[in-house]
Amino acid sequence: MTDVSLRVDLPAPTTDRSYEIVVGAGLIGRAGELIRPLQARPFLVVVTDENVARLHGDSLGRALARADIRYEFIVLPPGEATKSAASLTGLMSRMLALGVERTDVIVAFGGGVIGDVAGLAAALVRRGCRFVQIPTTLLAQVDSSVGGKTAINAPEGKNLIGAFHQPSLVIADVEALATLPRRELLAGYAEVVKYAALGDAGFFDWLDERAGKLMSGDRQMLARAVEICVAAKAAIVARDETEKSERRLLNLGHTFGHALEAVYGFSDALLHGEAVAVGMALAFDYSVRRGLAPEPDAASLKAHLASVGLPTSFGDLPPTNADRSPERLVALMRQDKKMAGGKLALVLAAGIGKAFVEPDADLDDVRAFLAQAGAP
Numbered sequence: 001m002t003d004v005s006l007r008v009d010l011p012a013p014t015t016d017r018s019y020e021i022v023v024g025a026g027l028i029g030r031a032g033e034l035i036r037p038l039q040a041r042p043f044l045v046v047v048t049d050e051n052v053a054r055l056h057g058d059s060l061g062r063a064l065a066r067a068d069i070r071y072e073f074i075v076l077p078p079g080e081a082t083k084s085a086a087s088l089t090g091l092m093s094r095m096l097a098l099g100v101e102r103t104d105v106i107v108a109f110g111g112g113v114i115g116d117v118a119g120l121a122a123a124l125v126r127r128g129c130r131f132v133q134i135p136t137t138l139l140a141q142v143d144s145s146v147g148g149k150t151a152i153n154a155p156e157g158k159n160l161i162g163a164f165h166q167p168s169l170v171i172a173d174v175e176a177l178a179t180l181p182r183r184e185l186l187a188g189y190a191e192v193v194k195y196a197a198l199g200d201a202g203f204f205d206w207l208d209e210r211a212g213k214l215m216s217g218d219r220q221m222l223a224r225a226v227e228i229c230v231a232a233k234a235a236i237v238a239r240d241e242t243e244k245s246e247r248r249l250l251n252l253g254h255t256f257g258h259a260l261e262a263v264y265g266f267s268d269a270l271l272h273g274e275a276v277a278v279g280m281a282l283a284f285d286y287s288v289r290r291g292l293a294p295e296p297d298a299a300s301l302k303a304h305l306a307s308v309g310l311p312t313s314f315g316d317l318p319p320t321n322a323d324r325s326p327e328r329l330v331a332l333m334r335q336d337k338k339m340a341g342g343k344l345a346l347v348l349a350a351g352i353g354k355a356f357v358e359p360d361a362d363l364d365d366v367r368a369f370l371a372q373a374g375a376p
């Protein structure tokens, strides 16, 4: 398989922060040689979680050693709960205790959880160190490792404490996906579908024909899907790094989804990608209710998500005693980062591949819709 190199070209005066995204197979084994040119000294800290350390830590360690890079691993517990204030402060203390300097490189080696918390630590320690993303989940390869959003969750809502801090390099090794549990592959696939649903109907058709192969872990197909998503994201981030306009489209399904994640306490009971799948179905259904999107497009999107086993409705969510009433969901949606001047910008769609931002969503109407959609 040939490696593909893409680029986030941030406009002047930020061009010094532009960076490469390398997508290919076997890249963890080449991480040392890829990272070494970025370093002021041959030392780095790898932040990872227990699963990734167990499955892929040795390969990364060997690759760094081959490039004469000295390294320390900081291994965090796996799961969404690691995106907490307590784990962030603990991580930063350990980085400082290891003598991390501002010009050192921090490597975020794992899924979106590790990328988000390690990226935020890198943004904060000594007012900002360089960091490299080595994403090991499908979700992180297609989305979270690119674009510089870093965050932890707050009790009030998802990703509410964070910073924009761009990595210096992204190394997406699709071979790492071979060890990913199916549920995690599926959760990542929801973000793949998001790119199609928001702006690329042709990609949706491509996915519709190949979902089976992708879900069986076909490496070539997965690599192609990662390239398509990353190219789309890199272009959007280059045009709107700090989400003033177009980047908001990447939140398709997320305002509903983040509210659901909060209901489930940011736990592994409901994975981010699963929440996004339900959120996208709700965004399309709401668009149909408003007469903005054709019903067959919403039906196709939901059928596609369901065909691979992703949830698309309240009925598909795990049982919970937590309050997930329309009132609670709308209250949680008000915590969305797209709230401005007391108005919620909601990403809706005029059809598959045609997402747009409604700047001032009518939250009473959204509440009525959620009640009709079966929010208990």
Ligand code: NAD
Residues within 6 Å of the ligand: 049, 050, 051, 052, 055, 078, 079, 080, 083, 110, 111, 112, 113, 114, 116, 136, 137, 138, 139, 140, 143, 144, 145, 146, 147, 148, 149, 150, 151, 159, 176, 177, 178, 179, 180, 181, 184, 187, 188, 272, 273
């Ligand atoms: P995750 O990081 O929790 O990883 C999922 C699970 O897979 C974990 O148990 C992990 O240990 C395990 N794992 C990781 N790589 C593995 C591998 N190769 N083999 C076997 N197991 C492996 O979850 P995720 O889905 O990658 O990321 C979700 C997070 O990403 C959410 O917090 C979400 O908010 C965030 N996110 C951020 C952005 C962004 O732009 N910053 C975008 C989308 C999502």
Ligand code: GLY
Residues within 6 Å of the ligand: 143, 144, 146, 147, 149, 243, 247, 250, 251
């Ligand atoms: N995942 C949404 C974004 O990066 O903007």
